[in-house]
Amino acid sequence: MSNSDNLEVRSSKASGSSASATSSATATATPNLNMNSSERSVARYDIASERIPTIKLYLSGQLTAVEAAKVIGMKPSGFHKIIRRVRARGGDLSAVTASAPGRRNSPSELQTELEQLVIDAIRTYAGKAATIEKVWVTAQILADERGLKRPSYHAVRRRLLKKGKRFLANLRLGKAEAADIFEARPGYKVTTRPLEWVQIDHTRVDLIVVDEEHRKVIDRPWVSFAICIHTRAIVGFYLTLLPPNAVTVAMLIENCVLPKTAMLASLGFDESTWPMHGVPEVIHADNAAEFRSEVLKANLKRFGVTVEHRDVGKKHQGGHIERLIGTMMSSHIHFLRGTTYSNTQQRGDEDSQARASVDITALRKFFVSKIHAYNNRKHSAIKMFPSQKWNEYYSRNAQPRQIEKSLHEGFRYVLYPEKPKLIRSGGIEMQGRFYYATCLQHKVREKLIVKFDPH
Structure with a gap:
């Protein structure tokens, strides 16, 4: 086989002359440089300029591979690699340099x-x-x-x-x-007795309710829960159509601390349906404004209750109450007519408003029945019923700390929302209405702290 290997080479020289050999393919000399060429391009051009004359002599048969390799300054094996690369590119002599000199870029390095x-x-x-x-x-x-x-x-x-x-x-x-x-979640809250640590929170119910008289669509209500993390028993609950506020927190704490007899009777339940109540040692909540009220903290402190908050952004610190809320929604509410489910993907093309049929009283009764079921079902974390763990502790120890019956109204009064109000000539203006009593006649233009009963 001749050194020419049926290749034809064309290269431009300064004088404009050209050299040719017998061939069936065309090769192009090294590309021209310009002012924008990089240093690597210039270096590659220099190497190609030194090699091309020798390679042309080899291709024309004037030098052997060993002689050509020696002139270029490389091993014959390396020279043959260059020749194979030139042939693979159809005789393009710019292939005499494999790539720009220096460290090769890794595949992930883009321009x-x-x-x-x-x-x-x-x-x-x-x-x-x-x-x-x-x-x-x-x-x-x-x-x-x-x-x-x-x-x-x-x-x-x-x-x-x-x-x-x-x-x-x-x-x-x-x-x-x-x-x-x-994120690492080292440790967990260790408790030794019921009501030592009670987590509270609220969420919007995944259900559209209707009014009781005309059955017209109203909106999605809000529900609040309180759970004792030692026994996993639900100890408090409040349902309202209003967004969370100071009233919500007050009503939830009242439901947690005081006997639920009146509420249960109004819904047709016996007192034994939900007997758990008592004064918690610590109420643990998130950082919502309604939980951070200094007035609320000070008032609860009078009864030996401390309010603690989760670290900002640490939702897992309220894991017990979060799981309870998730269970109530996914296992119960999502099976009622008018449910909105957790998101639009779950809801699909179901028209929640058209299917809505549950009123607020029926929903309140529904929640109480599910709370009763929850408290009397085996909990995976404690391996027994929450009610069993509650009763087991108090069968051997003193009953939970409670507010004396004669002080119930006083306790409610402490929890009632309060606002500083200016006494006007017409009395005290609250929620668009004026309230007047003769005791206010000498206090016009004075500011007083006014509490109101949300009931």
Whole structure:
């Protein structure tokens, strides 16, 4: 086989002359440089300029492979590799240098513009339906808009995974859910007796209620619960159509501390349906404004109750009450007519308003019956009924601390919401109405602390 190997080589020289050999393919000399060429391009050009004359002599049969390799300054095996590369590219002599000199880029290293492009595309990686393919498609669209070369799927995937699982979970699930997965949760709250630590919280019920008389759609109500984490017993409950406020907290605490006899009787239940009540040692809540009232804390302190709050952003610290609320919604409320479910995906095309048929009183009765069932069902964490654990403790110890019956009204009075009000000539204005008594006639233009009974 001749050294020419049926190749034809064309190269431009300073004088404009050309050299040719018999061939069936055309090769192009090293590319021209310009003012924008990089240092690497210049270095590559220099190496190619030194090698091409020798390679042309080899291809024309004037030098052997060993001689040509010696002139270039490499081993024959390396020289043959260059020749194979030139042939693989159809005789393109620019292939005499494999790549730019220096450290080779790793597959994940893109040009600066492409790197920024992928970063911009990653912003679409949001929501639980996020996929790598979506980011890749977005990156291709952005590349077309910016006149850049489209990145491959694997280049985008490598760049995305390089961000780390925690970063991707934050984008896809949100910081709260990502923290549930990746944050350390050392330790747990240890209690030794009922009512030592009571968690409270409220949520909007996944159900649309109707009015009792005309059965017209009203809205989704709010429900509040209190749970004793030692016994897992539900010890308090309050249902209202109003958003959480000071009244909500007051009514929930009252339901937790005082006997539930009157409420149960109004709903047709016996007192034994839900006997748990007593003064908690600590009430643990989140950082909502209605729980941070200094007046509430001071008033409860008079009865030996301390209000504690979760650390900001640490939703897991209220895990017991959060799980209870989730159970009440998913296991009970979502089976009622008019439920909105937890989200639009679960609801599908069901018309919650058209199906709504439960009024607020019926819902209150429904909740009490489910609380009774919850307190008298085996709990996986304590391996017994919450009511059993409650009764087991108090069968051997003193009964829970309670407010004497003669002080019930005083306790309610302490919890009632209060506001400083200016006494006007017409009396005290509250919620659009004026209230007057003869004892106010000498206090006009004075400010008094006014409490009101939410009942």
